[in-house]
Amino acid sequence: MIAFLGGTFDPIHFGHLEAAKKINELKFFTEVSLMPSYHPVQKNSCMFNLNERVELIKEALKLYPELTINYTELNLKKPSFTVDTLKLIRKDNNSQRICLIFGSDILKGFNTWKECENLHKYCHIFVIPRPGFKIEKKDIINFKKANDLNDLNNKQFGLIFYSDIQILDISSTLIKEKLLNNEKISNLTPRNVIQKIIRFNSQKRNLS
Numbered sequence: 001m002i003a004f005l006g007g008t009f010d011p012i013h014f015g016h017l018e019a020a021k022k023i024n025e026l027k028f029f030t031e032v033s034l035m036p037s038y039h040p041v042q043k044n045s046c047m048f049n050l051n052e053r054v055e056l057i058k059e060a061l062k063l064y065p066e067l068t069i070n071y072t073e074l075n076l077k078k079p080s081f082t083v084d085t086l087k088l089i090r091k092d093n094n095s096q097r098i099c100l101i102f103g104s105d106i107l108k109g110f111n112t113w114k115e116c117e118n119l120h121k122y123c124h125i126f127v128i129p130r131p132g133f134k135i136e137k138k139d140i141i142n143f144k145k146a147n148d149l150n151d152l153n154n155k156q157f158g159l160i161f162y163s164d165i166q167i168l169d170i171s172s173t174l175i176k177e178k179l180l181n182n183e184k185i186s187n188l189t190p191r192n193v194i195q196k197i198i199r200f201n202s203q204k205r206n207l208s
Contacts, residue, residue, distance in 0.1 A: 001097040001152065003029040003126060004070055004089075006082070009036050010046040010171065011056045011197060013189040015170035019128050020067050022165050023101060028149055032101075033070040034061075037080035040166050047176050052072070052200050059192045083115040086122035097156060098123040103130040103167075107140065120158040127162045131169040137162040 005020050016034065024032040036053055048056065061067055072088055073080045082100070085206070089098055100123050110116060121141040127135075137207065146152060152159055160165050163174040168190050178185050178200070185194060 001029050001099055001124075002031045002033070002093065003099040004033050005034040005052050005101040006037065006044060006073070006080075006085075007102075009034065009053050009057055011053065011189060012060045012193065013170050013172060013173060013175055014080050014187075015168045017060055017064050017067070017190075019111040019167045020101070020119055021064055022167075023128075023163075024127065025064050026149070026174050029099065031068060032066075035070040035073055035085070038073050039079045040197040046198065047179070048197075054080065054204075056196055059196050060190050063190050064102055064193060069202045070115050081114040083113070083119055083122070086119065090122050097137045097152070099126050099152065100124070101126045102127065103128050103133070104162075105130045107135055108133070112142060119143075122154045124155075125160040126152075127160060128161070128165055130167065135162075169171055 003023065005016065005023075006018065009016060012034070017163070018114065020032050020034060020072050023029065034052075034057055038055060040051065040169050051155050054145070057069055061069065069078075076084065086100075087096065094153055101123070113119070124146075125143055129135075137145060140160060146159040146161040149161055149163075152161060162178060178188075179197070189197075
């Protein structure tokens with residue numbers, strides 16, 4: 001079974017990286033990938049452009065070589081709808097089980113996703129508890145609650161597993177706010193990512 005942690009990664013941070021690392025360490029999935037969106041549908045704009053976001057992910061993964069990047073949404077080169085992405089992944093991995101990873105905060109707006117009622121036909125869901133976002137562990141929009149992670153091996157798709165993995169209380173929004181206020185972000189994302197961010201921001205200032 002392959003697993004994907006999707007997102008804008010604007011920018012990537014230890015919250016993303018440590019969560020993916022912990023999930024990979026479960027040794028349940030054959031591969032855990034970060035899947036950046038080409039153009040996030042439910043976000044107005046990004047601080048970092050597409051190429052910058054990808055470069056920052058690549059820098060971060062130098063310290064997390066067990067993780068990979070999945071380019072499916074980037075290759076679509078259009079606004080990223082999860083159902084379209086899943087259809088492509090399913091086409092390329094017809095015999096492989098697929099699992100989407102996302103934080104519990106995402107569930108609040110899950111019913112607004114394109115064809116949300118059909119997503120259960122393509123994948124399982126692995127939910128990470130986000131600090132400050134309590135949820136009721138139950139069935140959701142045609143996904144049936146899994147009692148155990150191993151339940152995901154018993155069905156091709158359509159289960160939702162609520163994990164108890166503890167993740168860092170870090171957000172890309174927090175990092176962007178600190179950058180705008182010229183505050184340090186050294187404890188929020190890897191050093192080589194920070195160096196790349198400084199380089200990007202310097203280039204933008206030189207062009208302005």
